[in-house]
Amino acid sequence: MSQKVATFLMFQNGDAEEAMTFYVSLFDDAKVVTLTHYGPGEDGVEGKVKQGLFTLAGQEYMCFDSGPRHGFTFTPSMSLFVTCDTEADLDRLYAALAEGGGELMPLGSYGFSTKFGWVADRFGVSWQLNLP
The missing domain is CATH 3.30.720.100 (Signal recognition particle alu RNA binding heterodimer, srp9/1)
Structure with missing residues (x-):
């Protein structure tokens, strides 16, 4: 199977x-x-x-x-993690995904990568964007 x-x-x-x-x-x-x-x-x-x-x-x-309404929606505790090849790609994705959404962690260096940012997009889906 x-x-x-x-x-x-x-x-x-x-x-x-x-x-x-x-x-x-x-x-x-x-x-x-x-x-x-x-x-x-x-x-x-x-x-x-x-x-x-x-x-x-x-x-x-x-x-x-979903047809029926539920008492829950997307949450940042479950996110899509994207490893980017270039800083330009990370910046492009961050800007596009953040537009109309919300910034959870601004772009920066947090010690575990070169550059990192975390956003919730306009649909409520959470994205972590990383440049190793």
């Missing part, structure tokens, strides 16, 4: 497709693999993401738009 693990992102505001498109635009080797929407009469909001599968830098992620 072969097992596979993927990060699954649940969006509560109908933002799954917008978020997926945004993320794919930021990373190399990134693409939307599959995307299905809720149809008429299905148990979800018609036209919203029933299931999305996308890759960022070769890593698979899944997402969907």
Whole structure:
């Protein structure tokens, strides 16, 4: 038996497709693999993401738009950690992901890497960006 693990992102505001498109635009080797929407009469909001599968830098992620509201959303205690090859790449990703979101740790040198920053993007997903 072969097992596979993927990060699954649940969006509560109908933002799954917008978020997926945004993320794919930021990373190399990134693409939307599959995307299905809720149809008429299905148990979800018609036209919203029933299931999305996308890759960022070769890593698979899944997402969907939740119909029911939940008492929770994304939290910084679970974040996506990105190791960048260049300072320019780190700065570009930090600026794009922070726009409309929030800064959790400003760009700086914290002793464990050359440069590091932590943001929550406009969808609430937390990203740690590191330059070793």
